[in-house]
Amino acid sequence: MKTWAGAAALLAGMLLTGAHALAQVGPGVTDKEIKLGSWQPLSGPVSIYGVPVRAGADAYFNMINDQGGVKGRKIKFIVEDNAFNPQRTVAAARKLIGSDEVLAIAVGFGTGPSAAAFPYVLQQEKVPFVTPYAGAEDWYTPPRPGLLSAQVLYENQAAAVGRWAVKDGRKNILVIHSDPAAYHKPGESAVAAIRKADASAKVEAISVKWGTQDYAPIALDALRRAPDAIIQIAVVQEVSALAKELRQQNSQIPIYTYSPNVTQSLPLLGGAAVEGVKGVSWTVPASLDTPALKEYRAALAKYAPDQKPDFDSLLSFGFAKVVVEALRRADEPLNRATFIEGFYKLKDYDSGVLPPVTFAPDRPLGLTTLQRVVLKNGVWEAVGEPIDTTAEW
Amino acid sequence: MGDLPAVIASGLVSGSAYALLALGIVIIFRSTDTVNFAIGDTATLAVFLTTSAMAAGLPPAAALVLAVLIAGLAGMATERFLIRPLGAGHKSLFIALVVTIGLGLIIHAVIGVIWGQRPIVVAPVATGTVRVFGVALTLNKIIATGIALAAMAAIAWLFRFTAIGVAMRASAEDHFAARIIGIRPTVIASLAWFIGCGIAAIAAFFLAADGSANANLTLSPLFRAFAGVFLGGLTSMLGAAVGAFTIGVLDNVAGRYLSANYRDTIVFGIIVAVLFIRPSGFLGAARKERV
Numbered sequence: 001m002k003t004w005a006g007a008a009a010l011l012a013g014m015l016l017t018g019a020h021a022l023a024q025v026g027p028g029v030t031d032k033e034i035k036l037g038s039w040q041p042l043s044g045p046v047s048i049y050g051v052p053v054r055a056g057a058d059a060y061f062n063m064i065n066d067q068g069g070v071k072g073r074k075i076k077f078i079v080e081d082n083a084f085n086p087q088r089t090v091a092a093a094r095k096l097i098g099s100d101e102v103l104a105i106a107v108g109f110g111t112g113p114s115a116a117a118f119p120y121v122l123q124q125e126k127v128p129f130v131t132p133y134a135g136a137e138d139w140y141t142p143p144r145p146g147l148l149s150a151q152v153l154y155e156n157q158a159a160a161v162g163r164w165a166v167k168d169g170r171k172n173i174l175v176i177h178s179d180p181a182a183y184h185k186p187g188e189s190a191v192a193a194i195r196k197a198d199a200s201a202k203v204e205a206i207s208v209k210w211g212t213q214d215y216a217p218i219a220l221d222a223l224r225r226a227p228d229a230i231i232q233i234a235v236v237q238e239v240s241a242l243a244k245e246l247r248q249q250n251s252q253i254p255i256y257t258y259s260p261n262v263t264q265s266l267p268l269l270g271g272a273a274v275e276g277v278k279g280v281s282w283t284v285p286a287s288l289d290t291p292a293l294k295e296y297r298a299a300l301a302k303y304a305p306d307q308k309p310d311f312d313s314l315l316s317f318g319f320a321k322v323v324v325e326a327l328r329r330a331d332e333p334l335n336r337a338t339f340i341e342g343f344y345k346l347k348d349y350d351s352g353v354l355p356p357v358t359f360a361p362d363r364p365l366g367l368t369t370l371q372r373v374v375l376k377n378g379v380w381e382a383v384g385e386p387i388d389t390t391a392e393w
Numbered sequence: 394m395g396d397l398p399a400v401i402a403s404g405l406v407s408g409s410a411y412a413l414l415a416l417g418i419v420i421i422f423r424s425t426d427t428v429n430f431a432i433g434d435t436a437t438l439a440v441f442l443t444t445s446a447m448a449a450g451l452p453p454a455a456a457l458v459l460a461v462l463i464a465g466l467a468g469m470a471t472e473r474f475l476i477r478p479l480g481a482g483h484k485s486l487f488i489a490l491v492v493t494i495g496l497g498l499i500i501h502a503v504i505g506v507i508w509g510q511r512p513i514v515v516a517p518v519a520t521g522t523v524r525v526f527g528v529a530l531t532l533n534k535i536i537a538t539g540i541a542l543a544a545m546a547a548i549a550w551l552f553r554f555t556a557i558g559v560a561m562r563a564s565a566e567d568h569f570a571a572r573i574i575g576i577r578p579t580v581i582a583s584l585a586w587f588i589g590c591g592i593a594a595i596a597a598f599f600l601a602a603d604g605s606a607n608a609n610l611t612l613s614p615l616f617r618a619f620a621g622v623f624l625g626g627l628t629s630m631l632g633a634a635v636g637a638f639t640i641g642v643l644d645n646v647a648g649r650y651l652s653a654n655y656r657d658t659i660v661f662g663i664i665v666a667v668l669f670i671r672p673s674g675f676l677g678a679a680r681k682e683r684v
Binding site for chain 1: 396399400403404407501502505509510511512514522528529530531604605607608609612613614644645646647648649652653654655656657
């Protein structure tokens with residue numbers, strides 16, 4: 001009730017403060033163009049994610065532009081390199097909003113870096129920040145005006161993975177997570193979910209410095225604890241490094257991980273060591289032969305030919321698709337307020353890439369469903385039906 | 394603590410990459426008074442160039458030799474065209490430092506532009522594992538350790554017992570006096586940069602074979618190599634290598650028994666304590682300034 005009242009008050013505030021704005025075309029919008037801004041880690045260690053994420057969104061927007069755009073307007077997608085750095089993200093936000101005058105920030109990458117830009121983007125400039133490749137529980141409790149996501153929270157993903165391990169009969173689970181809050185909090189969620197699913201299960205957690213390359217001592221520590229499953233919340237290089245060290249010691253402890261690592265980079269880096277790794281995915285596998293996936297692969301081949309089809313670019317392709325659909329449903333004149341209203345018109349919108357999304361003022365998270373996957377012969381395969389991470393599946 | 398010997402063994406093999414990088418840093422510093430911050434990126438670039446040759450069928454062992462040659466020649470070119478024109482003197486030392494930092498950033502960017510940000514898998518020189526004190530170590534790492542130890546011995550022999558090594562030491566002590574007795578400092582400098590960057594390429598190659606070739610391949614190891622250099626002594630090659638191996642062991646011990654989260658903090662806390670007691674490192678010589 002309190003959430004409803006808060007959300008209604010926020011929407012009313014937005015509508016009131018934006019009453020004047022509703023009547024005119026917003027920043028970043030002309031008869032022929034819509035400017036959207038974004039930040040991605042295009043350099044540094046996290047660029048392994050940022051480069052394909054940019055490529056996927058670019059491919060979709062370019063495809064739409066070649067088809068005539070959205071209501072005759074071409075989308076100009078301006079991407080700044082934030083190098084996964086909060087200060088650079090704030091600078092990127094100032095440039096995109098202050099200089100480029102974008103309508104909104106879309107598909108921005110990085111939980112910590114993006115949160116650093118919130119005071120400027122959401123509070124000061126009141127610019128919508130939609131479909132981020134990022135997120136934390138406290139971003140949406142209470143909902144913040146203009147912040148809308150089509151991504152299942154990392155905390156919910158980790159909890160789902162923890163529950164999956166318990167359902168697999170694991171009784172002694174070790175959670176290994178990187179130290180920044182964006183990894184630590186999902187790690188805590190996994191621990192809590194395991195305890196909730198099976199009070200008798202033993203669960204321990206280890207925090208590892210982000211960016212660790214030498215996983216030998218961590219693997220030796222894990223072997224001493226002798227868990228029957230490991231849940232790792234870290235970047236793909238670290239999941240690969242741990243798996244290699246464990247398999248090198250002849251350990252076959254099963255490893256579970258969350259969505260960002262469900263990518264072909266994992267088998268590329270980890271080879272045989274990562275065979276059998278289980279994960280949860282935001283999207284359907286990139287190799288499916290559905291019309292939406294064929295469209296994705298064709299667009300990627302045409303607009304980002306150096307990128308192979310993979311989960312990261314598929315996810316951002318799906319995000320871009322949601323953004324374009326909201327733009328299509330937004331009333332004229334198109335501005336920041338009507339753009340957000342366009343999102344609220346998405347009810348069970350099926351992109352064919354992500355599970356169906358629904359937005360409302362009290363529902364800033366468009367979806368809560370994930371697909372379980374397992375790595376077999378170097379390819380991620382779907383396991384069972386999609387699961388609702390907020391339910392006791 | 395029952396697995397301490399295994400953890401130490403694991404730390405020593407991890408430390409071999411740091412030791413090779415540390416040796417490269419000290420060789421260049423002792424010969425030309427330049428701290429080469431681009432050494433890791435130069436070595437990484439050489440590894441990336443050899444991945445193309447490996448894709449065309451070059452065996453890993455030959456690719457390793459090729460990486461050493463490429464990095465060595467790149468090092469010589471850096472010294473000849475970027476460092477030497479700066480001249481001698483205190484001011485040029487700081488300028489050289491900034492130049493190498495800038496060069497490293499440029500190389501890093503070039504790697505990203507040419508090869509992209511996706512890591513590239515590098516085949517190891519040898520596959521398989523060996524058990525040491527109950528812990529399985531990859532043959533790749535064992536060979537890297539052997540090469541690091543051999544390189545230390547070879548460099549020690551070169552500098553102590555060969556004419557060119559004595560000339561390099563003399564040139565490091567006093568360029569002017571060395572020139573008077575017929576030593577050509579430019580040749581010595583080129584040679585030092587070739588050897589230093591070449592040795593660093595060995596480290597980079599083995600690191601890539603253990604993980605993958607990526608633009609940040611030597612970022613963390615170089616950080617530890619510098620720590621080893623200062624722990625052992627910036628003027629001592631043996632000290633730098635021993636310091637780097639020590640870092641590898643401390644890092645593994647801290648990660649295994651104390652905290653995987655604060656292993657850097659613990660290791661560098663120990664280093665600060667050591668340097669507080671002995672600022673020149675445990676094998677370095679206190680440097681006297683000429684006035």
